[in-house]
Amino acid sequence: MDCASCVATVRNAVERLPGVSAVEVNLMAERLTVQRLPGGTAAAAIERQVSGLGYHATRLVTSQARPEKQDRGGGSSHVGHLHAHGEDEEAEDRAGTPWWRTGKARLVAVLGGLVAAAWLLSHVFPREASWIYLAATLAALFPFGRRAIALARAGSPFSIETLMCAAALGAVVIGAAEEAAIVVLLFAVGELLENVAAGRARAGIRSLASLLPATARREATAGLEEVPVASLRVGDMVQVRPGDRVPCDGEITEGRSALDESPVTGESVPVARGPGDPVIAGSINADGVLRVRVSRAATDNTVSRIVRLVEEASASRAPSQRFVERFSRWWTPGAMVASLLVILVPPLLAGGDWWTWTYRGLALLLIACPCALVISVPAAIASGLSAGARRGLLVKGGAALEAIGAARTVAFDKTGTLTEGTPRVTDIVPLRDGTDERRVLGFAASVEEGSAHPLARAILTAAAERSAPVPPAANARTVPGRAVEASVGGRRVAVGSPRHAVEAGAALSEEAQTRIAALESDGKTVVTLLLDGLPLGLIAMRDEPRADAAAGVAALRQLGVNAVMLTGDNERTGRAIAGKLGLDVRAQLLPADKLREIAALKAHGPVVMVGDGINDAPALAAASVGIAMGGGTDVALDTADAALMRERVGGVADLVSLSRATLANIRQNVAVAVGLKAVFLVTTLAGITGLWPAILADTGATVLVTLNALRLLRWKGL
CATH class of the missing domain: 3.40.50.1000 (HAD superfamily/HAD-like)
Known part of the structure; x- marks a missing residue:
């Protein structure tokens, strides 16, 4: 799929099928996800529907696909994934085959050969020149006409193929067969250029996946073995040598090194890691040999999740994209009506020449194609998402x-x-005679045991460092935003803010309030420890x-x-x-x-x-x-x-x-798409330009907005 109009075409065709409750088409991943209600259209019928549009659909079986899930109505629904690409393209086209070896390039070569042969024969047989160009035009129109009919049957009668075929056939009728043949050739060239541009956009996302090495050195009974990264399982042990990319998300069990995480997170400074520290797939080991335990399978590691997130984000439609798509639904039929008026009104009301105004009306059909406008938003969004992901955004x-x-x-x-999120205890202030710092800290730690809050971790760390006795707690509960309470040795213990202590009826002495104010003025967070409702101590922490x-x-x-x-x-x-x-x-x-x-x-x-x-x-x-x-x-x-x-x-x-930057790119794209068509609209109606410049107004604008969107991939940040 080369542009957003392909997405709309496939989505509209599949949504018309009975028993289909949800359809999602991802342009960048070339993936169709269909949710079917029980008894709905079979998966094979969906594949046939997509194939009828001129695409080849291959059913995917991946770890991402969930065989069943509950729909909103409570019934079971089935989710299937298809990979769609041009029917005359081979599987390797998606894996980086040069553009000149793709199916669309072969089609351009054939059509170019037909037009060139017609031009040569027209010089050899000048009297039969019009018939030669007619034959070339009809032969060239065959693949596009077949697709236009399929699209009309699938619910998209106003496709670019329909507009182009109507314009070319109309040109043949009025005797402009030579221009009709050139129009079809230029249309095919434009589709090829769109394919090249879309391929470059996809390459930006695929480059994220290339952060992972192809193989990993896994420990086995007989020693180290070189295995594909995809075969790694949770719990496997791998060795990462200096200079290697880390093949998995995992935890270091042996060795120390500095890891360059910039390819994944954008962090330019290498980070020191050692035993017990986590590592992320795609980072580069700078110097030491590391032994790493795999914590995530290859399909669920950080890089895979980022790629999946970017692909899914590219499939979601922004508000501006939804507006453009709604606008384009009215634009194309409206343009066809306008073309018909251009053909009929001047001859009927002003005595204009039928040939001249029919020719201009046909050119207007080609200018009216909304492809460039429709692709202007998703191309920019996809590039912006990819650029951000490369920099950890x-x-x-x-x-x-x-x-x-x-x-x-x-x-x-x-x-x-x-x-930083790692506060440390700086002050412990007992508020009762005979109570030392370790007792205050021990009671607080017993209440905070098991909590993941940063302040709780600071108290637990301080208690461990000072070997404070931590009695067991029971019936722990949290008062959101205020305190944590528990029963310790049959006594009620609460750790919370000074405000909570006052609201709970605990009387804080003037000396305690003065100490709290001084600590808080230093930027420290103070918590009070209440024992049976009475203040026992203060604990101050600071997070830089x-x-x-x-x-x-x-x-x-x-x-x-x-x-x-x-x-x-x-x-x-x-x-x-x-x-x-x-x-x-x-x-x-x-x-x-x-x-x-x-x-x-x-x-x-x-x-x-x-x-x-x-x-x-x-x-x-x-x-x-x-x-x-x-x-x-x-x-x-x-x-x-x-x-x-x-x-x-x-x-x-x-x-x-x-x-x-993305929004500015979208505005530029829309300006190019609309502005270029407006210029050619005026020149066409004025008789300055004809059919083949009109088709260039569409394909040229489409290529320009796509290339402009690709500039976002070079975004560097502030």
């Missing part, structure tokens, strides 16, 4: 990519987003801002985007962190409060929410676009509309920049 579809660039405000979570946080916020400001921090932390700590980074702050927010803040911000324009993808799911969902600072974790890739593989605050500004 993953966006789930054109709608999100468009919305990011329109954002007026970016709201950041604090812990794990603007900060990310190294690039201030620069990332400044980059957003330069782009004209406001930044605000939403945090559940206290006002003093929030202001201390926000002051360093130069952004506004809304502090002491419960999860419900964050939702209200986002709703208030959205009243002034689109809002992007940036969180760690774990604790911020409601806020990420409520924002216009949610961005997860995730480093490739499952939660980061699955929760939000976009994810930053490289954990940099500056990545948010990069996403805004990429979105705006």
